[in-house]
C-alpha cells in the first residue's frame with residue numbers, strides 16, 4: 001500500500017472526511033490482517049457505535065477502499081485493498097491465507113490467482129481462493 005495519508009486516501013476515493021472514517025481507515029492501515037466487523041466493534045467500543053461502523057465499512061467497500069475477505073467465520077472480514085480499486089469496482093486478485101492456529105486471515109498481495117480454465121458458457125466475475133495453513137507468526 002502506497003504511503004498516502006488517510007485524508008488523501010478518503011479524498012481520492014470520493015469519500016468525505018469524517019472522524020469515524022479516518023479512525024477506521026487508520027486502524028485498517030495499521031493491521032496486516034483482515035478484520036471482522038465484530039473485531040472493529042470491540043476496538044472502537046465507546047467511540048463509534050456498531051451501526052455507524054457498519055455504514056463506514058459499506059462505504060469503504062463500495063468506494064474501493066476495503067474488500068471482503070473470504071473466510072469461514074460468521075462475522076464478515078474486510079481488508080484494505082491493494083489493487084487499483086475504485087468506486088463500484090474491485091480489482092484485488094490476490095490469494096487469502098487463513099491460519100488454522102491463530103485463526104487470522106491475511107491478504108497475500110504477492111500471490112496472484114492461478115489462471116483458471118472455465119468451461120464455456122460460464123462467465124466468471126470474481127474468484128476467491130482461501131488457502132489454509134500456518135501463518136508466519138505461528139510457524
Ligand SMILES: [Zn+2]
Nearest residue numbers: 067081085090
Ligand atoms: Zn478492492
Ligand SMILES: [Zn+2]
Nearest residue numbers: 099102135138
Ligand atoms: Zn497464525
Ligand SMILES: [Zn+2]
Nearest residue numbers: 069079092107
Ligand atoms: Zn485481500
